[in-house]
Amino acid sequence: MYNNESEKLELKASFGEWKEIIISLGAFANNKGGKVIVGINDDGSPANMQVGKTSIEDFVNKLKNNTDPILYPSINIKTFALGEVVEIEIKPSDYKPVFTFEKAWIRVGKSNIKLSNAKLREFMLRYANIDFDSQITKNFAIDSAWKEKFNINTESSAVTIADYLCLSLKNERYPQAIVKAARFKGNEPVVFIDNISFNGGLLSITDQLISFIKKNIKFRYEISEKAVRKEIWEYPLVALREAIINALVHRDYSDSGNIQVRIYDDSLEIWSPGLLPKELNINTLHKNSRSIPRNRNILNIFHVAGEIENWGTGFARINRACIDNNNQTPHYSEQSGAFVIKLKPSLLKDKSSDKSSDKSSDKSSDKSSDKILHFIKANPSITTKELANLLNISTRGVEKQLAKLKENNMIMRKGAKKGGTWQIL
Known part of the structure; x- marks a missing residue:
């Protein structure tokens, strides 16, 4: 199932080799990307590893604390032979060089090689990036709600991605x-x-x-x-x-x-x-x-x-x-x-809970009516079925509440049963 180690593949028997795993991920990120398989011996045979309850979380925390910039690999657990394997895959980094344990490594063949000072300088010049939201963009429509407060020319070379994301009428680029x-x-x-x-x-x-x-x-x-x-x-x-x-x-x-x-x-x-x-x-x-x-x-x-x-x-x-x-x-x-x-939801109890069942029922009905009015105000096209789902009651119960509200001249229906809207009076 798993081939021998290569420029894009590393095999490790367990998370006991977590430092080597992190170094390999950094080396992959500094090159063409790659994958580390945990739970496989060097010869490709299964190590029959069992993934502990906190193994992945512990590893992710170690990865976070020992990589700069932080690496975000994809992690998948799979059953293999009598145990499990963990596939950890990282893409080439857009922010090279990636440092692991304060050193930079690159994958060459089956080995992780420490980057030379010359290669470090090359990476820094080639991949020097300004912050994402500081990069330049232009030509977009500003939301009218912010035109007065933010008086910017969207055709100017000084307009940033931050301006676009925050102020644009519609985001079509990101x-x-x-x-x-x-x-x-x-x-x-x-x-x-x-x-x-x-x-x-x-x-x-x-x-x-x-x-x-x-x-x-x-x-x-x-x-x-x-x-x-x-x-x-x-x-x-x-x-x-x-x-x-x-x-x-x-x-x-x-x-x-x-x-x-x-x-x-x-x-x-x-x-x-x-x-x-x-x-x-x-x-x-x-x-x-x-x-x-x-x-x-x-x-x-x-x-x-x-x-x-x-x-x-x-x-x-x-x-x-x-x-x-x-x-x-x-x-x-x-x-x-x-x-x-x-x-988690509020711990407050309904004040009517200690009253008699009849009064509690009346209160519950009034509460449902209030909620229906709120939902209609937010969405006049809301359907009976949608109200039932939101209130967690039957559609018949919603219909009774709607009938009561119409009888009390609190709401009215405009248009056909399907496609019509509600209006609060």
Whole structure:
């Protein structure tokens, strides 16, 4: 199944040789790319290795801490003979030279050779790159919402990719900057209830994404002593906004993946391509971490637009907003080369839960009616089936609620049953 070692293939018996594995990945990245197979002896016979529960995570952390720039290989586990093998594949780096353990290596035949000083200088001259968002672009239409604040000439040679990504009316050049969001049925990303992709300017995406999330999560009304009705969402909107802006500003745009917002029955996750900078500890993000911007120009544009006020305090605000809303503090993790923020729904109970069953039923009905009004306001074309999925009740139950709202002159139907719209009176 696996051939002998070559310019693009290295065989290792186990992760006990993790240092050699990392050096080989760096050497491949400095040349034409390649693959390391872990779990195979030098002669091609199976080592019958069993992958431990944390083996991959431990290796990825070691790779992250000992490569510069950080390498992001693809990692696949496969069953082979009586054990398992792990295929670790890396593409040629666009940011040569890649250093491993503070040295640079290159693959020559079956061997990893330390780069000479002359070769290092050649690489540095050839692959000297400015930051991705600092590179020059031009000729694009600016979103009218930002024309007054950002008075730039898109035909000028001084317009950067950051300007394009943040201010353009429609992103047609960088597919990795498209943001995807979905509401799934249950707690796994299998069955879609609702999904959407946003390809406008980054500054406009934040509000659009918040609107989509609000359409797909629960809320209740709380009446203050002054009889003011306030919406209490199962996820704090302040925290969601901070997390979304953090992803838009700090993600790795050299990664071909997209920012994803995944809404499940029991959680909401925001996936941002790219791992945290080595200087940040994922276990202490809730404290006031220092800001280490990956995309300085994008961050500056968000700052000028008023979307970022205090740099380096976003995670602290996310945690505080969750606590204030009676949510658990978020869980931060790194998965498949992405930084993931996972939030759990609010722990607040419905105030009607301690009342009699009849009153509880009435309250539940009123609550469903309020939610239907909210969803209709957000999407006048919403269907009965979509409402049923969002409310987690039967279509018959939705029809009863709609009939009640029409009877009370709160809504009306315009147009045909199919293709028509709802109007709030």
